[in-house]
Amino acid sequence: MIGRKVPAVTFHTRVRDESIGGDNPFRWEDKTSDDFFAGKRVVLFSLPGAFTPTCSTFQLPDFEKMAGEFAAKGIDEIYCISVNDTFVMNAWGKAQRLKNVKLIPDGSGEFTRKMGMLVAKDNLGFGMRSWRYGAIVNDGIVEKWFEEDGFCDNAGEDPYGNSSPQNMLKNLG
Numbered sequence: 001m002i003g004r005k006v007p008a009v010t011f012h013t014r015v016r017d018e019s020i021g022g023d024n025p026f027r028w029e030d031k032t033s034d035d036f037f038a039g040k041r042v043v044l045f046s047l048p049g050a051f052t053p054t055c056s057t058f059q060l061p062d063f064e065k066m067a068g069e070f071a072a073k074g075i076d077e078i079y080c081i082s083v084n085d086t087f088v089m090n091a092w093g094k095a096q097r098l099k100n101v102k103l104i105p106d107g108s109g110e111f112t113r114k115m116g117m118l119v120a121k122d123n124l125g126f127g128m129r130s131w132r133y134g135a136i137v138n139d140g141i142v143e144k145w146f147e148e149d150g151f152c153d154n155a156g157e158d159p160y161g162n163s164s165p166q167n168m169l170k171n172l173g
Helices: 033-037 053-065 067-072 086-096 110-114 165-170
Strands: 010-016 026-032 041-047 077-082 101-105 118-120 128-130 133-138 141-147
Touching: 010 086, 010 101, 026 033, 041 053, 041 165, 053 067, 053 077, 053 086, 053 101, 053 165, 067 165, 077 128, 086 101, 141 165
Parallel strands: 041 077, 077 101
Antiparallel strands: 010 026, 041 133, 118 128, 133 141
16 A cells, blocks of 8 residues: 555535525535645545444544644644545534544545455445545555554454554654
8 A cells, every 4th residue: 555646536525605505505516536635744544434433432533632743743634534425424523523634525435445445344234334544645645554454344343553543643753
């Protein structure tokens, strides 16, 4: 993975637009991989799903809390990507009261599949999801890679440690 360019995909997002008015002031906005990764050094982390226990209790909240420490090490943005649609990701971000971490919806799993990290989680009723991983991406190129052990379909366990913000920050250099 190190030295590899992230896949070029289009993400279908919903963004808040107060000019719309009403109870649902959101509009569709397509974003590309370049919109997220070009010209920036970022943390990217992926997880099995929004609102799931480890993701909601530890991984996402800890990245949110540690954003300043990552910025001090030269990180421009922190992105969380999940094989969930934009409506789920927006609701999760609101529930988590995010201010620092930006969520990327990979609804069809195209980015995740092209990263080689798409796995079946039918044993949990999830369908196809992402294996848990993290990366430092510099101008679209994977600089460092943090993959959880045991990559496989329908894994009985959901390991967490390699892609934790604590481990990534320690190995950021």
